[in-house]
Amino acid sequence: xxxxxxxxxxxxxxxxxxxxxxxxxxxxxxxxxxxxxxxxxxxxxxxxxxxxxxxxxxxxxxxxxxxxxxxxxxxxxxxxxxxxxxxxxxxxxxxxxxxxxxxxxxxxxxxxxxxxx
Amino acid sequence: xxxxxxxxxxxxxxxxxxxxxxxxxxxxxxxxxxxxxxxxxxxxxxxxxxxxxxxxxxxxxxxxxxxxxxxxxxxxxxxxxxxxxxxxxxxxxxxxxxxxxxxxxxxxxxxxx
Numbered sequence: 001x002x003x004x005x006x007x008x009x010x011x012x013x014x015x016x017x018x019x020x021x022x023x024x025x026x027x028x029x030x031x032x033x034x035x036x037x038x039x040x041x042x043x044x045x046x047x048x049x050x051x052x053x054x055x056x057x058x059x060x061x062x063x064x065x066x067x068x069x070x071x072x073x074x075x076x077x078x079x080x081x082x083x084x085x086x087x088x089x090x091x092x093x094x095x096x097x098x099x100x101x102x103x104x105x106x107x108x109x110x111x112x113x114x115x116x117x
Numbered sequence: 118x119x120x121x122x123x124x125x126x127x128x129x130x131x132x133x134x135x136x137x138x139x140x141x142x143x144x145x146x147x148x149x150x151x152x153x154x155x156x157x158x159x160x161x162x163x164x165x166x167x168x169x170x171x172x173x174x175x176x177x178x179x180x181x182x183x184x185x186x187x188x189x190x191x192x193x194x195x196x197x198x199x200x201x202x203x204x205x206x207x208x209x210x211x212x213x214x215x216x217x218x219x220x221x222x223x224x225x226x227x228x229x230x
Binding site: 035043044045047050091093104105107108109110 | 150157158159160161162165175205207209218219220221223224
């Protein structure tokens with residue numbers, strides 16, 4: 001079954017430190033992409049980073065990087081040098097690219113990150 | 118470039134009333150979808166569309182209808198509101214092919230009393 005698991009309901013990190021948010025996924029389809037979104041308390045969904053299943057290198061976007069371990073089916077988000085504004089809910093999601101899976105996004109339940117000053 | 122817009126931002130309905138949540142995008146995206154977000158449940162897909170005239174059901178379609186007469190618009194209709202439909206509703210759009218991100222609207226907070 002296609003599924004995303006985020007095992008950390010809540011995380012704390014000290015400002016300026018790095019933090020890793022876990023995401024594991026389950027799929028038998030070889031063609032997929034993994035996304036991370038941030039949802040601050042204001043409610044909007046903000047795209048952070050994307051990793052394709054065939055990408056050879058781990059994705060990076062500024063302070064965000066994705067630790068993609070295909071054999072372990074994990075796609076952890078690493079936030080370096082945490083800032084107070086990073087306090088938010090973080091969602092991992094997976095999208096399949098073959099027409100049979102209709103390209104739907106499958107979502108994890110999220111991890112709430114609190115950055116302490 | 119407005120991206121994805123949703124109206125209204127807030128709505129209170131009485132049980133049994135019907136209403137339409139509006140969603141529009143100006144990015145010429147083929148793929149559009151509606152989610153609901155409930156505490157502790159993450160985002161659940163209600164309906165989606167891969168192009169004008171084509172819609173399909175997601176995980177939780179009961180009590181909702183959609184149509185896609187144009188590329189830009191994807192309204193969500195609540196046929197007879199129930200308290201269980203109290204939620205935050207997000208509309209999203211993306212390119213159809215490839216690993217493109219979904220762009221989200223600001224959300225509609227719906228309360229059914």
